[in-house]
Amino acid sequence: xxxxxxxxxxxxxxxxxxxxxxxxxxxxxxxxxxxxxxxxxxxxxxxxxxxxxxxxxxxxxxxxxxxxxxxxxxxxxxxxxxxxxxxxxxxxxxxxxxxxxxxxxxxxxxxxxxxxxxxxxxxxxxxxxxxxxxxxxxxxxxxxxxxxxxxxxxxxxxxxxxxxxxxxxxxxxxxxxxxxxxxxxxxxxxxxxxxxxxxxxxxxxxxxxxxxxxxxxxxxxxxxxxxxxxxxxxxxxxxxxxxxxxxxxxxxxxxxxxxxxxxxxxxxxxxxxxxxxxxxxxxxxxxxxxxxxxxxxxxxxxxxxxxxxxxxxxxxxxx
Numbered sequence: 001x002x003x004x005x006x007x008x009x010x011x012x013x014x015x016x017x018x019x020x021x022x023x024x025x026x027x028x029x030x031x032x033x034x035x036x037x038x039x040x041x042x043x044x045x046x047x048x049x050x051x052x053x054x055x056x057x058x059x060x061x062x063x064x065x066x067x068x069x070x071x072x073x074x075x076x077x078x079x080x081x082x083x084x085x086x087x088x089x090x091x092x093x094x095x096x097x098x099x100x101x102x103x104x105x106x107x108x109x110x111x112x113x114x115x116x117x118x119x120x121x122x123x124x125x126x127x128x129x130x131x132x133x134x135x136x137x138x139x140x141x142x143x144x145x146x147x148x149x150x151x152x153x154x155x156x157x158x159x160x161x162x163x164x165x166x167x168x169x170x171x172x173x174x175x176x177x178x179x180x181x182x183x184x185x186x187x188x189x190x191x192x193x194x195x196x197x198x199x200x201x202x203x204x205x206x207x208x209x210x211x212x213x214x215x216x217x218x219x220x221x222x223x224x225x226x227x228x229x230x231x232x233x234x235x236x237x238x239x240x241x242x243x244x245x246x247x248x249x250x251x252x253x254x255x256x257x258x259x260x261x262x263x264x265x266x267x268x269x270x271x272x273x274x275x276x277x278x279x280x281x282x283x284x285x286x287x288x289x290x291x292x293x294x295x296x297x298x299x300x301x302x303x304x305x306x307x308x309x310x311x312x313x314x315x316x317x318x319x
Contacts, residue, residue: 012171016095017189019088021182021276031277032090038284039082045291046071049301056304062145063125067294069149070118070252074287077111080104081283085182095176101184106164108183112283113156113211119256120215121148122249127222130242131229159210163203171195180272182280208264216257223250248297255293256286 022028049071053059084104087093096104125145129136163186170193179188190200226246233239259282263275270278294301 012173013098014172014175014177016097016176017101017184018176018178019094019096019183020178020180021280022089022273025273025277029090032086035082035280035284036086038288039078042078042284042288043075045288045295046075049291049294052301052305052308055308058307059301059304060142062140062142063122063129065142065145065149066118066121066125069152070115070122071291073111073114073118074290077108077115077283078287080107080111081183081280085280089182096184101179101189102164102167105167105184105186105189106160108283109160109163109186110153110156113159114152115256115286116211116215117152117155118149119249119253120218121145121152123219123222123253124148126246126249127225129245130226159207163200163207166190166199166203170197170200180276182276212257212260216253216261219253244297244299248293251293251297252286252290255289256282 022031025031050068053064053068088096125140128139132139167186167189170190172192173194174192177189177192179185179192181188186200187204190197190204193200223246226242230239230242233242259278263270263278263282267275295305296302
């Protein structure tokens with residue numbers, strides 16, 4: 001037993017975690033290949049979005065600071081989830097060392113938290129732009145938006161660091177701990193401990209409220225105020241223009257929050273594999289769809305992208 005455990009005081013650290021998700025699903029290799037193509041499209045789409053924002057000076061606005069941050073968190077989340085998932089299941093590396101497992105959990109939760117908070121920041125931007133248009137340029141500046149996006153990363157890092165520290169203080173009574181998920185998920189890990197896991201159980205209940213439900217409540221509140229403000233706009237053209245600016249963000253919010261909400265609401269009646277597939281799609285699809293939706297639904301960005309192409313920065317013609 002001493003050879004299988006690394007002792008640190010009263011903490012017993014397992015040698016490996018065994019990721020057991022996607023067990024017993026027929027033709028699951030096709031799903032892994034699908035996720036591989038999703039990852040490639042995510043990298044290309046978000047990289048192009050970020051590149052256009054950097055190149056075109058007309059997009060150097062506070063709003064696109066948040067959009068850039070959303071694309072960055074999308075790339076981070078996809079990179080944290082999909083390559084590890086493929087390495088784990090497609091290539092049969094389901095035994096993950098203790099330290100690597102905690103790193104995987106840390107990276108997934110930081111990027112997911114940042115993505116959720118950034119969606120709330122974008123709703124704040126739209127709320128000020130439509131409800132307080134005369135004060136928009138006073139409230140939403142480059143400095144304030146950079147501070148806000150910086151705070152989202154700091155909050156995400158601090159929250160996940162605390163969760164990871166409490167996980168690292170847990171004792172496990174098995175050499176290999178089985179995790180019934182598609183990555184090193186916080187819930188299955190702390191529930192597998194044989195020591196007091198009360199702090200981690202509190203975190204498991206508190207963090208979803210702070211990471212998911214509070215930002216979602218803020219977004220709903222913001223768009224309720226926006227809807228009231230739109231009804232007060234007498235000109236149909238102004239109402240239509242204001243609605244268009246919110247459409248892309250509302251679609252992103254629905255794509256990110258709806259699957260998570262439904263999965264947790266129906267967790268008692270859906271089987272484990274369905275839950276795991278739904279959550280893996282929730283981690284993979286929104287980062288891929290975000291740049292596509294912004295490209296299609298945002299006229300301002302389409303104009304900027306055409307301008308960049310016309311300037312032949314991306315595809316220069318031979319002289």
